[in-house]
Amino acid sequence: MKEPLRILVVSDYRSTHTVRPEAEIFIRLLKKGHQVTVMTYAEAKYAQRFKEAGAQVINSHPNNKNDIDFRIELRKAIQEHDIQIVHFYNSKASVNGLRAVRGLKVKVCLYRGFTGHVHWYDPTLYMKYMHPRVNAIVCNSQGVANEFIKQPFIDKKRLKVIHKGHDLSWYAPIKPTSRQEFGLSKDTLLLVNVANNRKMKGIKYLLKAMNHLPTDADIKLLLVGREMDIDEHLAILEKGSNSDKVIFTGFRSDALSIVKMCDIFVLTSLWGESITKAVIEAMSLGIAPIISDIPGNRELAIDATSGLVVPRKDPKSTAKAIIRLYDDRHLLAQLKEGAKQHIRDHLNIEQTVEAYERMYYQLVN
Structure with a gap:
């Protein structure tokens, strides 16, 4: 029988919802008998x-x-708890750690x-991911790992692709918002996007896709998040019919209930x-x-099995995908069930915990 691991993790756990998939990894490692020490903000x-769960916090x-004071405290914690593995989850933790x-x-x-933003000639990369002291880089997708693989001086053996898994039971208690709140019919095809507007989110291409939809189609889009109704976005809609x-809801603390609707x-x-x-939450x-x-x-999705995949910056293809599901409600029902099944089969928390445990044992051995 393998000896329990002694792990120290440094991360920002101030938000319960945002960090849940990460935090639950270590809580489940605790339940498996491993020793976990957590360094995080006091609040x-x-x-x-x-x-x-039994962690030392x-x-x-x-x-x-x-942060010299933090480095002193971290070094002290490693020595006092005889830590085998330290896991840093953000830039401040990594550079100091x-x-x-x-x-x-x-x-x-x-x-x-x-x-993105991974370049071998970036000097800051050698303070983190390309530092010779790093034993493993956990990439939460193959896409992330591929960015490192492109670099000429990276030790590819360090790269470990491990998704942040979810548990479908986390979402079981969520009840859908009533469509009546927005004056919507039960027959309306409801689209949703939840984000704080940033250029990388490509919201303008989603709005352009809305302009390509038939005017008589009973379809609505809810944009949930801050700064969605900016002038640029409104101007795009004004060019169409x-x-x-499109409904701009602004920030909503009940965003998941809206998604569920x-x-x-x-x-x-x-x-x-x-x-x-x-x-992942929506699926x-x-x-x-x-x-x-x-x-x-x-x-995230297998095309036509657990979702539809369209080219980026292609409003016409996005609109075509929306109309496809508007016209084929049987396919839509299949994709809804396929989405949950994909999370259950490929992005679940138990797989993540097993992968972390396996990686940690490989490192200490």
Whole structure:
């Protein structure tokens, strides 16, 4: 029987919803008998859950990339708890952590959940991912790993592709928002996108797709998030005849309930994202995804089985996919069920925990 692992993780656990898939990895490792020490902000909302699961929680997280006090505390924790593996989940933790572990035998893991901005000539990369002290880089999609593989000086043996799995039971208690709140019919095909508007999200291409829909089609789009109704977006709708089909809800704390009310989650992202958490959540709720074909996202859905995949920056193809599901409700029902099944089979938390445990044992052995 293998000896329990002694792991120390440094991450920002101040938001319970955002970090849940990550935090639950270590809670389940605790349940498997491993020792886990967590260093995070004193006000972290997840701290109590860690403590209840048996973790040692240290109220410390670097405030910048040169936090000497944190480095002293981290080094002390590694030595006092005889830590075998440290796992850093953000840039501040990684840069400080790699300086703190000098001379210690502990194994070092980093995390990467974003595609792009990986260049061998970037000096900051050698303070993190290409630092010689790093033993493993956990990439949350093959798309992320491929960005590293392109670089000439990266040790490809460090790259470990492990998805952040979810548990369908997390979403079972969520009840759908009533369509009456928005004056919508039960027969209306409801599209949704949840995001804070950024250029990489490609929202303008989604709105252009709406302009390609037939005016008599009973289809509505709910855009949930901040700064969606900017002048650029409104101008796009004004050029078409379907502005009445788009509803800007603004930020909603009940975003998942709104998603649960809808039929299709449409993601028109252009770059940068790996496996988009908002789409995983939608699929876990039984919502069919239409997603753009960018690295990372390609691993989210199998075309025509658990969603539809369209080219990025292609409003006509996106509109065609929407109309396809509008006309074929049987296919839509199949994709909804296929979406949940895909999460159950390929993106579940148990697979993630097993992969982490296997990787950690390989490192210490």
